[in-house]
Amino acid sequence: MRLLAPIASVRPGPIDTHAVVGRLRLTLLSAGYALAAAPALALAIVLVLSVPLGLISVGFPLALAAVPAAAALAGVHRRVSGALLGAEIPARYADTSDRGLLGRPVRWLRDGARWRDVAFVWFSGTGGLAMSLLPPVLLAAPVPYVVASIVDPGWLSVLLLGAGGLALLVWWIITPPLVRARALAERAILGGSRLAELERRVEQVTESRSETLDLSAAEIRRIERDLHDGAQARMAAVGMTVGLAGKLVRSNPDAATALLDEARQTTLDALDDLRSVVRGIHPPVLADRGLAGAIEALALPIPVPVTVSVTVTERLPDPVESAAYFAVAECLTNTVKHSAATRAYVRGSYDGTRLRLAVGDDGHGGADPTGSGLTGIARRLAAFDGTLTVDSPPGGPTVVTLEIPCPT
Incomplete structure (x- = not known):
């Protein structure tokens, strides 16, 4: 005992x-x-x-x-x-x-x-x-x-x-x-005291709300920029191309047909841009396969071998799944960029009240919790009262633990 x-x-x-x-x-x-x-x-x-x-x-x-x-x-x-x-x-x-x-x-x-x-x-x-x-x-x-x-x-x-x-x-x-x-x-x-605990909690909520608003504003600006530079510009080009084809349809049908083909291809490219923007908001793989399947799909193209063991059998709210998905994606990106690891893993579970995910690797360690990437993850999780814990001693290994309260 x-x-x-x-x-x-x-x-x-x-x-x-x-x-x-x-x-x-x-x-x-x-x-x-x-x-x-x-x-x-x-x-x-x-x-x-x-x-x-x-x-x-x-x-x-x-x-x-x-x-x-x-x-x-x-x-x-x-x-x-x-x-x-x-x-x-x-x-x-x-x-x-x-x-x-x-x-x-x-x-x-x-x-x-x-x-x-x-x-x-x-x-x-x-x-x-x-x-x-x-x-x-x-x-x-x-x-x-x-x-x-x-x-x-x-x-x-x-x-x-x-x-x-x-x-x-x-x-x-x-x-x-x-x-x-x-x-x-x-x-x-x-x-x-209970009062001091409540005051601390109010401070945390206020800080979390402020960070969430900043993060949301930055996300909105990113979406607007992606739409402006991608789909919006292509759709404007489609309008101009179709208008020019309309003027040439009688005098030069072959040129008009070529312009219409170009407009059709530009439309397809615009749809690809829109899909890319949507994937950045809520990846379709989350809706299709859930969090566990989405993380497995996320690990496939990673150049480092990643072992995934996530036992989340029930569907969680979309914002929680999205936050967890992008947090894991950022952790795996950091592993590839900075850790010099030869293998990594993602482990997770959900006990009905709290989602726990751990992303680890056998790299050289020394991850900085105050770095921009991990700070961004912490802010994303703070919107859901979640926490981020980094254990990365010099020489490794590195384990990043994510916890999000999510009662059913």
Whole structure:
């Protein structure tokens, strides 16, 4: 059993091996929580002292050491408590990369996430410590009782064994809810308030909407340019050619026939241009074969061998399919242009609530998430509240993961 399996996996029912191991696991984690209380309390004191001492400059070096240390300790607890609850506890620190050594502490004073770290270390060193000590103390309590009953057997030993059994019973009952309560408390402290979450969500939606409008405007300009330079120009040429053929139909029928043939060919070329524009809006292969089939067709002309394993059996909304299709197309294009890969793959699945796609290759890695291509993909996905994750260490391999919420 994994040490950080969600608490829900610990059975509350009859005593069996699974339940015993689960409670022992939670007790070990609780002991780890308790051990972390010492550095947490020390950091809490230093953080509080660094604020008034900052007036005489002594607090700045204290803050520069204590604030990152508190963030690191909080990060560990975010991962542990998040794993226990089966949900991520995000960290939303303000960016201070553009601030100097003196500017960072000043910015930290106005960062709500840093103050949540302060609240966390105080909780971890006080109330959290009391909560986390109970399970290991209750589990260890019967040991001296058993030893005493062996050393001095008698009626008192029966009472001691009964007290030890009662401690084990209390340990059995309270350990899962107590560890869960500790994890929930940390999520409430470190995750921020519901209001802050809603404010962040509004900011994301506002930014996403602005980027989507810019992307839509750019797409409209592209379509207008393609129509103007392609189909529109050809149709204008058809009109002129047919008009000239009409003037020559009596005086020079052969020339008129040649002009009409030219007009017919120009019309066919204009239709090809229109089809090309339509394919850029919503590829027909998506309508005909769905997302999985469209990605398979997309991978065929790629000069690098591409393995496609996309299990999306149901049809998704057209905008979602189109966004996913063009995102995968851009990723494969980047693979061909920049990665020097010898093979690539596209994997995907849909679980009824979220579409997940991963595009990977065995190239030299080093893909820049802030590059124009990947940034464009991220903006396209943001319109659907989707996310883009890039894992591309130097030397490779590269894996680009796309996720789009899409409940049925």
